Amino acid sequence: MDIDELVLQAKQGKAEAFGQLYDLFAQRIFKYIRIKIQDRQQAEDILQDIFIKAYKGLPVLRTDHLNFPAWLYKIAANTVNDHFRKTYRAPTVIGMDEEFDIAGNYSVEREIQSLSDGESMQKAFTQLPPLYKQVLELRFLQEFSLSEVAKILGKSNLAVRLIQFRALKKVRLILNNDL
Amino acid sequence: MIFSAKKFKKEVQALPKLIPAADALTSQDQARIKQNILLAIARQDVTETPVGFWTRRRQLILRYTVSAAAVFSLVAGTAFASSNAIPGDLLYPVKITTEKVQLSLASSDQSKAVLEAQFARQRIVELQKLAAQTPVPTAIMPNASGNPVGLISSSTPPALTIQTPLETQARIQANMEVNDALTALKSVQAKLQSRGDNKDAQIIAGSILNLQNQAGAQHLLGGSNNNQNNYKDHGQNQYKPTRSPAATTTRPSQLRKLNDLPGLRPD
Structure with missing residues (x-):
């Protein structure tokens, strides 16, 4: 059964069809969330919120010229932003002694050097700005078009193109072990 | 094309390797989250009806x-x-x-003056209504010859003989507004005449005459119907009514005397 058919059935309230949609997209959406959310537990909670929101939005979703994955990613982007907004408004108090080792000699560069080439490149990739990683993920791994990515992230086509260009330049540096 | 990704083919191909595998969702976690979602959906079906963005917006509008x-x-x-x-x-x-x-x-002096005249006429109408509401005591009802009977002398205007404090206040207000309206009308009339707009000036003159007559009928501005003769133009369209000291308003001592009469107390 293709995605559009599943969406139509889920729209009619069939939870089973929505479950199948979840199976199709959960992994991809989770990866996308993890770009910005470091905490795995939080990322799982957000994934759950995204699919519940999607189900709530199904009755009013227009199915003509529907791009369901883009719509789902848009919900994901908004939910992640909402999460950061909530976190920003209600910051948690962290004890300095527990969380910060101010006098420690931790160094990202040193840590990366101690890893194998593949691992160090992955580590370097994780250090990229989340927006760069989002654009790369959406454009080249999820294969959305420029305008779809622009819609998902709420940016102009030109802005996405520029971010993509800068991100790829950074990836080149990572691959050349220059970062 | 500017900022093209075409020259980054190697980097694009390497991207899947750069994303750590640990970030993937395990099948157990995926199943657990699915169960949670389906449970939440089942609960929501019973408790909540989804409302769309545009429906919400329409409701708000x-x-x-x-x-x-x-x-x-x-x-x-x-x-x-x-x-x-x-x-x-x-x-x-x-x-x-x-x-x-x-x-x-009001957009112009002329329309302002016309409005002032209209409101002054309103005050006069209000005076008439107030006078009609006040019961006329028999002690000072006019006799067959038209003169009031009682302590009030026959020379006192009838409108003054039965004034309540409210009426007195309304009369003062009406007097002021009629004065202001006449001043404004005269000023506009002079301006129109100096501009050579005689047709409009004639209309304003008619309005002045009308207001003066109405005010005169209520013993305002001088107490007689011919009070238009009491106004003097002092050069630059200045308008000063010559008030008759006896008839403009009721003096407090006079009012006290009137209120002492049986049936004339305001309460």
Whole structure:
């Protein structure tokens, strides 16, 4: 059964069809969330919120010229932003002694050097700005078009193109072990 | 093309390797989250009806429109209801405020003067209504020859003999407004004449005469119907009514004497 058919059935309230949609997209959406959310537990909670929101939005979703994955990613982007907004408004108090080792000699560069080439490149990739990683993920791994990515992230086509260009330049540096 | 990704083919191909595998969702976690979602959906089906963005927006717009219409109709309704109010009524201050707003919105001196004249006429009508509401005591009812009977001398104008404090206040107010309106009308008339707009000047002159007659009928501005002769133009369209000291307003001592008469107390 293709995605559009599943969406139509889920729209009619069939939870089973929505479950199948979840199976199709959960992994991809989770990866996308993890770009910005470091905490795995939080990322799982957000994934759950995204699919519940999607189900709530199904009755009013227009199915003509529907791009369901883009719509789902848009919900994901908004939910992640909402999460950061909530976190920003209600910051948690962290004890300095527990969380910060101010006098420690931790160094990202040193840590990366101690890893194998593949691992160090992955580590370097994780250090990229989340927006760069989002654009790369959406454009080249999820294969959305420029305008779809622009819609998902709420940016102009030109802005996405520029971010993509800068991100790829950074990836080149990572691959050349220059970062 | 500017900022093209075509020259980064190698980097694009390497991207899947750069994303750590640990970030993937395990099948157990995926199943657990699915179960949670389906449970939440089942609960939501019973408790909540989803409302779309545009439905919410439409509801919001409708709510604002209804509120604005309610406020507008309340203000307009109050202003309309106050149009027949007379001094002492609950809505009379609303009427005065509405008139002030109308005056402040007048676009030219001419329209302002016309409005002032209209409001001055309103004050005169209010005076008539007030006088009609006040019961005329038999002690000072005019006798067969038309002269009031009692302590009041026959030379006292009838309008003054039965004034309540409210009427006195209304009379002072009417006097002031008629004065102001006549001043404004005369000023506009002079301007029109200097511009050579005799047709409009004639209309204003008619308005002045009309107002003077109405004021005279109510013993305002000098107490007689011919009080238009009491106004003097002092050079630059200045208008100063020559008041007759006896007839303009009721003196407090006179009012006290009147209130002492049986049946003439304001309460």
